[in-house]
Amino acid sequence: MARAGKAIEALKEISEGVDEQIKSAVAGLRRHDLNRFQAARTKLQEAIALLLEVES
Numbered sequence: 001m002a003r004a005g006k007a008i009e010a011l012k013e014i015s016e017g018v019d020e021q022i023k024s025a026v027a028g029l030r031r032h033d034l035n036r037f038q039a040a041r042t043k044l045q046e047a048i049a050l051l052l053e054v055e056s
Contacts, residue, residue, distance in 0.1 A: 008051045015044040 018041045022034070 004051055004055045008048060008055065011044055011048045011051065015041060015048065018044060 018037060022037045022041065
């Protein structure tokens with residue numbers, strides 16, 4: 001289960017990075033790009049939730 005914990009932490013860091021990219025680039029993004037970032041963030045959040053479920 002330690003590996004799952006490391007994976008969860010890595011995904012959380014990636015998710016936070018995606019959130020920061022969205023926040024910092026929103027003004028200059030085209031709608032298509034913003035939608036891609038938001039979809040990536042959603043997929044990361046789903047992966048984190050699944051790993052947390054497996055971990056418990």
